[in-house]
Amino acid sequence: MGTLGSEPAATERSEPAAKQRGVLEVIGTDAAGVAGLTPRSLELLRGARLVLAPTRLLGDLAPWWQQELAAGRVPAGSETPELLASDRPELIIGPLEESLAAGRPAVLLASGDPLWFGIGRLLLQHVRPDQLRFHPAPSSLQLAFARLGRPWQDAAWVSLHGRDPEPLAAALQKRPAALAVLTDPGRGGAEEVRRILAASGLAAAYGFWLCERLGHPAERVQRLAPDAPLPADCDPLHLVLLIAEPPAPPADPAALPLFGLDDGLFLQHDDRPGLMTKREVRIQLLADLELPAAGVLWDVGAGVGSVGLEALRLRPALALWALERRGGSAALIRANAERLGVEPAGVLEADALSVLDEDGLPDPDRVLLGGGGRQRLALLEIVLRRLRPLGQVVIPLATLEALAQLRPPLERAGLRVQVSQLQAWRGAPLAEGTRLAPLNPVLVLKGRRVD
Numbered sequence: 549m550g551t552l553g554s555e556p557a558a559t560e561r562s563e564p565a566a567k568q569r570g571v572l573e574v575i576g577t578d579a580a581g582v583a584g585l586t587p588r589s590l591e592l593l594r595g596a597r598l599v600l601a602p603t604r605l606l607g608d609l610a611p612w613w614q615q616e617l618a619a620g621r622v623p624a625g626s627e628t629p630e631l632l633a634s635d636r637p638e639l640i641i642g643p644l645e646e647s648l649a650a651g652r653p654a655v656l657l658a659s660g661d662p663l664w665f666g667i668g669r670l671l672l673q674h675v676r677p678d679q680l681r682f683h684p685a686p687s688s689l690q691l692a693f694a695r696l697g698r699p700w701q702d703a704a705w706v707s708l709h710g711r712d713p714e715p716l717a718a719a720l721q722k723r724p725a726a727l728a729v730l731t732d733p734g735r736g737g738a739e740e741v742r743r744i745l746a747a748s749g750l751a752a753a754y755g756f757w758l759c760e761r762l763g764h765p766a767e768r769v770q771r772l773a774p775d776a777p778l779p780a781d782c783d784p785l786h787l788v789l790l791i792a793e794p795p796a797p798p799a800d801p802a803a804l805p806l807f808g809l810d811d812g813l814f815l816q817h818d819d820r821p822g823l824m825t826k827r828e829v830r831i832q833l834l835a836d837l838e839l840p841a842a843g844v845l846w847d848v849g850a851g852v853g854s855v856g857l858e859a860l861r862l863r864p865a866l867a868l869w870a871l872e873r874r875g876g877s878a879a880l881i882r883a884n885a886e887r888l889g890v891e892p893a894g895v896l897e898a899d900a901l902s903v904l905d906e907d908g909l910p911d912p913d914r915v916l917l918g919g920g921g922r923q924r925l926a927l928l929e930i931v932l933r934r935l936r937p938l939g940q941v942v943i944p945l946a947t948l949e950a951l952a953q954l955r956p957p958l959e960r961a962g963l964r965v966q967v968s969q970l971q972a973w974r975g976a977p978l979a980e981g982t983r984l985a986p987l988n989p990v991l992v993l994k995g996r997r998v999d
Contacts, residue, residue, distance in 0.1 A: 569679055570648035573655045574662045574671065576685030578763020579785055581605045581657070582612050589683055593655050594622050598647045600634040601657035604785075634658070637667055641674050648679055660687040665707050665730060689728045691762040692789050695769045700726060708732045713744050713976045717985035720748045721826070723816055725792050727754075733784040741788045744976050746774070749827055752795035753812035760786040792816075801889030807834055807858045814852050814884050817874065824852045825918065828972035829944065829990050836942045836968075836994050837914050839863045844893075844936075846912040847871065848900050848927060849919015853881035853892075856916065860890035867893035869909060871900045872919070899923075904930045915941040928954055932961045938997055945991040954993055963995035 573592045578584050582605065585593065593599065594616060599609060609631055616622045634640050634656060647654045661684035662668035671680055686694075693700035703726035706716045710732065719727055731737040738758050745751050751774040760783040761767045772778070795812055798804055804813075808831045817823055825833065833855055839845070842865040847856030850870035860868050870881050870892050878897035885892055896903055901923055903909060911934045917927060924943075931941055941958070945951050951967065958965050969991050973984035 570651045570654060571679050571681055572644065572648060572671070572675060573653075573681050573683065574668060575655060575657055575683045576660050576662055576666075577605070577657050578660070578685055578691065579761040579767060580763050580765065582608050584685075584763055592653075592683075593657075595653050596629050596655040597627060597652040598632070598643070598654040599629045599657070600632045600640050600644065600654070602659070603633045603635050605657055606631055606633055634667065637670050644675070648675065660685055665709065686763075688730070688759070688762050688787050692728065692757070692759040692769070692787060693726075695759065695762070695767075696757065696789065696791070698726070698791070700728075702726060703728055705730070708735065708740065712983060713740065714983065714985045716741065716744050717748060717974060717976045720745065720750055720790075721987065723750070723753070723792065725818070727790040729788040729790065731787055733786075737784070738778055738782065738786060738788050741790075742772075742774075742778075745790065747975055748812075749810035750812035752810065753792060753816075754790040755793050757789040757791060758782070758786060759789060762787075797887050801887065804861075804888070807831065807862055809854075809858065809888075813887070814854050815880055815887070816852060817876065817880065820874070824854050825944070826972075826987055828974075828987060829970060830855050830858060832970050832990075832992065833916060833942055833944060834859060834862065836992055837916065838940060839866065840913055841865055843867070843913030844869065844910045846904075846909075846915045846931070848904070848915065848917050848931075850877070850881060850895075851918065852877075853884050853895075855918070856892065857881070857885055857888050857890055860885075860892065861888060864890070867910065869894045869896065869912075871896045871898070871903065873897065873899050900927055901930070904934070911936050913939050915939070917941060917943045924950070925953060925957070928957055932957065932963075935997055937999055940994065940996045943993040945993055946988070948991070951991050951993055958993070958995035961995075961997075963997055966994040966996075968992045968994075 575589045575592065601609065613628060632640055632643060644654065658667050660666065662682055664687050668682060689705060704719055704724040705728040706719050707730040708716065709730060716729060729741050731741060742756065745754060756772045757769065758772055759769045794815055808827055811827050814824060839859055839862055841863060844867045845856060845859055847868060847870045850856055850872040853870050856868045856870050860866060878895045881895045904927065913936050915931050915935065917924065917931060935941060943954060955965060969989055971989045972987045974987065975982045976985045
């Protein structure tokens with residue numbers, strides 16, 4: 549049985565054996581490769597007997613070694629290191645394990661931070677953590693945002709390497725302030741990103757930045773217009789930054805489609821991008837409202853005003869009253885109205901419960917109850933008291949529980965009730981074909997006053 553006094557001795561006896569184990573120095577680089585390494589990384593590289601690197605860097609290593617030798621930075625007679633390509637990581641595990649077992653100094657050069665979408669994860673599956681030392685370089689994302697001079701703590705990111713494009717389509721629906729996309733050149737690279745952006749209806753809502761060879765003396769960062777072709781000499785080593793920006797106002801609102809406008813046409817809340825009714829749902833709600841040629845439309849929980857404002861394009865004689873309690877909503881809805889060339893009767897930035905019963909608000913012929921949260925049942929009770937004869941109320945819902953709560957009041961009030969579910973998909977590029985990326989399903993509860 550061991551004693552406390554004997555434990556340090558046991559530790560000391562194990563240390564020489566530990567020192568015999570080889571260590572792999574995993575060194576991050578930018579596109580400049582060896583030329584961009586720090587003095588400490590260069591020192592490790594000079595002492596390596598096995599060097600693993602992507603093929604694009606291997607060509608520089610042999611001449612670099614000869615230059616170092618000629619300059620006396622490597623001891624004369626030093627063994628030339630073995631060079632292996634790391635492009636197929638599964639092929640380097642065997643030689644690497646042999647080198648580590650023999651105690652030979654080894655270096656692996658990788659792009660950026662090896663532990664961020666890099667080879668680090670694979671190495672940790674095959675090599676003991678105490679035989680790995682990581683020396684990250686700035687990641688491609690850091691370099692890209694640095695070139696734009698833009699803080700990136702609010703940025704989202706998506707990798708398309710070996711993955712289907714659905715996560716990118718889903719990320720765009722959230723309308724992030726900035727989205728970095730690690731492209732897969734084998735599947736189209738930046739062009740794939742642009743096709744998905746266009747399919748999402750958001751080409752007008754984002755600046756498209758193409759960043760090539762970051763860190764290399766020949767790096768290139770440029771903004772591309774939505775209809776501009778990619779450079780013919782686009783480097784495979786590139787990523788895309790999508791930076792949200794207010795879409796340009798339409799040159800002629802009358803030339804826009806009558807309804808079903810692209811999501812990217814509407815101005816958004818900076819703190820809640822994506823808080824709007826998607827195009828496919830908007831089209832269905834406009835149909836379910838059965839808009840009269842004239843009358844009063846309440847848009848309760850109007851968000852950015854997308855549904856109500858499109859209703860005015862269809863029925864210009866309608867009196868639209870848009871209600872949204874979020875700060876800054878009134879100015880945003882009015883700005884979107886100006887972009888579309890329509891004029892609401894009123895835009896109220898207040899809690900709906902406090903204003904729906906006021907005499908100054910005319911009784912509605914149609915109501916879109918799109919907000920309210922926990923107050924939605926109370927709001928519906930007010931709507932049912934004030935809804936005009938033959939009036940209709942349409943309620944988009946996200947959950948079955950909300951449907952179970954709101955349907956009974958409609959039935960008790962004698963309205964004819966309809967329930968439907970809308971599930972839409974958007975096409976996204978996939979290799980040489982198209983994959984359908986789903987949007988969130990929406991339940992639509994509709995009540996029609998029969999007298």
